[in-house]
Amino acid sequence: MQFPKLIFLILILNLLKADGFDTLTYYEKFDVAVQTYKEERYRLSEKYFSSILINDKDYRDPASQLMLAKSQYQQNKWQDAVRSAKSVLSNFPGSPYQDYTLLLMGDIALSQGKNSEAFQNYLSIRPTAKDSLQLSDIDQRLIICIGNGLKEDRIEGILFREKNPTNRAIINFARAYLSWINGDAYDFSLAINGIDMQVFPQSFFHIYSPLKNTKPISFSRSVTLGVIVPLTGPEKELGQSYLLGLADYLDDISSAHSIRFLVFDSKGDGVNTLQIVKSLHSNRNIIGIIGPLLEEEVLTLAGFKSSLPILIPNSGSPGLSDIAPNLFFLSPSSKTIAHRTAQLMITELGFENIAVLSPGDGKLKAMTDYFLEECRQLGVDPVATEWYIEKPENILRQFKSIRKIAWTLLPEKDPNEDAMNLTIDSLDALFDVDVTDFYEIPEEEEKMDRKDSSNVVLETIHAMYIPIRQDELTYVGTQFPMYNLKTMLFGNENWLDMTILNQELIGPHVQGMRIITNVNSANAFSNDNSISNYHILAMDHASFVQSIISSGAMNRRQFMDKLRKHSGFHGEQTSIQFTGANRNENGSAQVLEYTQNKLKNIGVYDGTIYSHTSE
Known part of the structure; x- marks a missing residue:
């Protein structure tokens, strides 16, 4: 039973504050040092084991020497750790600690x-x-x-x-x-x-x-790429999902056996990611890197000048591709998605009367600003722009304002319209004509009250752009139908919670809605979004790499050149078409349509060519 020993150790650790480490016996010191090592307090355990060797054992204790080496290894003090480990092997040949020491030396070498x-x-x-x-x-x-x-x-x-x-x-x-x-x-x-x-x-x-x-x-000679994803830490599920997607691709496609992936754990840490990239930079057998996944990790690499092409699975911060020419972003940025949405509305569909309802803070505010700016560059000023900050449980004011604008867009009725439609033979002018012979004088129209006017379906707004935050579909989706605006709705991926979207209060009223995004699958945007999405992305990204290297072995410069000149890739779920000043940002977006309670891909749009699909 371990409880008495554990209590004893706790008492000793508490006594250390008062009496000091040096007052303990050798065995007590060793137990305390081991406990600090288990608690991952490696600097302290190094100090304790070093004290034991100097003051108690005159460096004649292989157990403390080995634990000192392990404590140094955990702090990446590799040279010190090797020196301590070699002391065990040279001073205590054939000891019970020899194999553990060789194992540690193997780990140190592997880390280097x-x-x-x-x-x-x-x-x-x-x-x-x-x-x-x-x-x-x-x-x-x-x-x-x-x-x-x-x-x-x-x-x-x-x-x-x-x-x-x-x-x-x-x-x-x-x-x-x-x-x-x-x-x-x-x-x-x-x-x-x-x-x-x-x-x-x-x-x-x-x-x-x-x-x-x-x-x-x-x-054929294999092409080797490094893969840097978080396999430990808070975001490990994303990295594991992406890695599984790469593995599934290699299992499914026999021709992919010319690709070799070397996998590294970024731990979700930017500094660790940079250290991995620097180590891979010196390995000339590696022609490129896939990863990292997280924004912090990507930003850490932005200032690292390298001949090594780095394929970033996610989109980057707008403008990052301009200052980091060796980073290739495989997913379109939020700015690109916003621009493609505006271009599709105006250039491809010819819409002029556009209304906007958007969150007024955070990333979606910035994305909506990109959308508005692109509309203006294309010569169209949205007729209404409404914002909300809090949870949109009641956005009556914003919808009423948009509907009011819709009323003002109705064409004025010409008072002479009925007379203009009347045809009288010129001979009839010779006689007295009673207009009642031709049409009845209409009764005076009843004035429409506010309640009646709200029931009128208005078609004057051609399109509405409504990006929503996660978990806002229930609120926005159920309020939108109340205002009788017959328009084409453009949303974002947060609309694609199909369970909620298909409900009677929402689905029938948003038929024909378009979503411009990076992946053409609704499954990728479920509430567990991230995990399935990264698996989907990985399989397409591996296929994209295969499409480049299928011509044979190549070096880094050739690989980077082929990336920039690639004519375009259309995978199972994504498309890649590099654009921008450095031709390193994916400018291709998927166009999805919601109809009959289903989502289907209707095309791919790169801002110039709208490729319709037959799906």
Whole structure:
């Protein structure tokens, strides 16, 4: 039972504030230091273990020496950690801590991008692993090393000296993978046939099988791209969804086996993302990067000058593509979406009387401003623009104002209209004519009261632009029909909660609504939006990359040049057409139509060409 020891440690930690660390016995100090390490207080644990070695053990304690190295490693003090770990190996050969020290040295090498060195360290301790859990842990590290890329000459040397049959099988697998990357069918065949399946570990089978089934006739040199997504941290589900989309694409498309993705965890942190990009910049085998996903991470890269093309799955802040020519934004920005909406209304559909109802703050306010400015540039001033700030539970004033404008747009009735429609033969002028012979004098029209006028359906506003915030559809959607405005509605993706939209109070009154967006699937905009959306984006983005590299191996400069000159890509759910001063921002948007309680894609619009679909 651990409770007494835990209580004892808590008491010691409290006593430290009064009496100090130096007053404790060696074992008490060690327990306190280990506890601080478990609590991820690595600077403090380093201090404690260092104190133990200096004051208690005269550097003759392999356990404290190893824990000191681990504390330094966790702080990215790699040189210090290596020095401390080597002290364990040199001063205490054959100690029970040797394998743990070699494992740590492998982790340090892997963190520094020294994959071959890490591979060798992990292999050296594999035969003496104590249990299946530790063995599995080592094998996962070996797989990461192989995937990250090993030095061919180093691996051949390791194979030459290796005696353990299982280790030799793993090395031959690594050689086969290297041959596949290099497009060398002959060496691949030699290496894959050199694997002794009698001793080959089960934990490698999930990657061995697809590699074994690769047909040598289809070999070509692999193109390697880095992938930087958050796999830990608050946004890990987005990164995992995107990564799963890339994996699904590779599984589904046999021709995609010339792409190799090296995956890195950004942890949702901008500084960490920049460090990863800098490390990949020096690896000439990598011709480009996909990612990162989060706005903070993207902004961190904006000032980093690099020859490495970086494909950003999301849209960027408006104007960012102009100052960061090596960033390629695969999704249209909010500014582009707003511009395409205005252009579609005015240039393609010829609408003139346009009304706007929008939130008056945040990102949607900025997006609406882009829309209004583009309308003015196209020569159309919206006839009504209304804003709201709070939750739109009651936007009666805004709708009444728009309806009032709609009344003023009704054409005035010509008082001579009825007389103008009357035809009298000129001979009849010779006689007295009683106009009652031709038409009845109308009775005086009853004056329409306010209630009656609200029932009149007005068609004078040709289109309404109503972008809404998330969770506002219930409020705006149910109030819109009350004002009898027969118009074409243009919304944003927050209208696409299909469960609410299809309700009787909303759906029948917004038939024909258009949504200009980046993805042509309503499923991508459900309340769990982000997760499914990133999976959809990833599959199309992988297909886009495949369309570029299918012509064969290339270097970074060639890849970047092909990106800028790409004629356009139409995937399952998205389209990509680079525009802008640097030709690095996607200017293509999907046009969706809501009709008969369904959403369908009716075209793709890049501001110049409106490509209708037959869906």
